Amino acid sequence: MTNFNKNDIFEVQVIDLTHEGSGVVKIDGYPFFVENALPGETIEMRILKTGKKFGFGKVETYLTISEHRVTDINLDYLRTGIADFGHLAYAEQLKFKRKQIVELLSKTAHKADFPVLETIASPGVTKYRNKASIPVRSVNGVLETGFFRKHSHTLVPVEDFFIQQPEIDEVVIAVRDLLRQFGLKAYNEIENTGFVRNVVVRRAHATGEIMVIFVTRKVSFFKVDGVISALTKQFPAIKSIMQNVNASTGNNIFGSDWNILFGQDFITDIMLGRKYDISAPSFYQVNTPAAEVLYAKAIEFADLNADDVVIDAYSGIGTIGLSFADKVKHVYGVEVVEAAVENARKNAELNGIDNVTYVTGKAEKVMGDWVTEGVKPDVILVDPPRKGLDESFITSAASVGTRSIVYISCNAATFARDVVRFEELGYALEKVQPVDLFPQTHHVECVGLLTRVKD
Secondary structure, three states: OOEEEEEEEEEEEOOOEEEOOOOOEEEEEEEEEOOOOOOOEEEEEEEEEEEEOOEEEEEEEEEEEOOOOOOOOOOHHHOOOOOOOOOOOHHHHHHHHHHHHHHHHHHHHHHOOOOOOOOEEEOOOOOEEEEEEEEEEEEOEEEEEEEEOEEEEEEEEEEOOOOOOHHHHHHHHHHHHHEEEEOOEEEEEEEEOEEEEEEEEEEEOOOOOOOEEEEEEEOOOOOOHHHHHHHHHHHHOEEEEEEOOOOOOOOOOOOOEEEEEEEEEEEEEEEEOOEEEEEOOOOOOHHHHHHHHHHHHHHHHOOOOOOEEEEEEEOOOOOHHHHHHHHOEEEEEEEEOOHHHHHHHHHHHHHHOOOOOEEEEHHHHHHHHHHOOOOOOOOEHHHHHOOOOHHHHHHHHHHHOEEEEEEEEOOOOHHHHHHHHHHHHHEEEEEEEEOOOOOOOOOOOEEEEEOOOOO
16 A cells, blocks of 8 residues: 655545545545545645545645536635535535435445435525524634634634525624624633623524524623614514523533523424424524425325324424324324423414324333323324434334334434334335435435335
């Protein structure tokens, strides 16, 4: 094998992309991962680092350029991960996301060439995000908002976030300017000093209502009245300003203490014809129009009947279950975040829906309790976090003989793993539909249908 030294330069061809969007090159079979390099391109690569199994390089010179390269992208979007696929033409992004799922099903679930459907494009490919979580730090002595450089906590100041709704960007910039004006200090995570750690902004896609959350290191908010007065005067659409106190030294954005600084503790949006109140800590898909496509596809896969009992696991604020409750006998929802469960119950009332039951708890425990109590679902719909389903949940779900499992996944790797578990318990994967909820990024969302094939 070739001996590699830091700063050596090689002429190489990019042969693939990693799931995170880095280009892959090989020299004598040894792989290097290279940021901002696309398959088919020939580059001069400078070696940055080598390990036992792989190394990292950077593009020194492009010798040939891919026909699929987007050349007018702000490179800060790649460096920070705001849009780590922003340099790849959108049609190719869709193909790549499908390819990820095909490869993971082949590798993990031993389903070579499973006929994954073509990825459904997002209705909007930029300026789509309805939520922004923006760190606040001092850069050269000046309070800044922006994004961290990849694999670091070095803030890159950003004003146009590219994939966020422009109204959110405007609020973030206004907040930054007000924090400067009123002399509020940015958080310093090394010394655990300063005051404002993050600014989180949510904007309802259909109603335009805005929520602003100040994540602070301490409760006492110096000159808060001045900040609120100026902000609400500039943005009448702001219906909620919240404070979250996070005194920890960890990386979690939110702490456990919440205060209402202005208005109410929720904003209201509309999805698939239903109204939803969204509280600050609750999960809500960040791309509303694409989420409507995803949920409609999940409902189609479920093939619901009027007599069906459905379990909606990881139900959040009720966005999925309430959208089809009028088509079935009863919906049981379980969610671990209490505030989200309260939202779901309120949202049921808001939409005049009374054939739903929402409980707080871990899905795997509540699922087991329901089985013990004799609940017999015809369909189980799951939308778990990236870690996928707990094995005890899968065992309980399979034990009741439900005719189908509709699985919404934000992590194709854990989806493929869980498919194996379900198939061991008598289910078969029928179809998989990717839906692009996160254009310009490497993130992949899909919905899969598993049906019972044996008792």
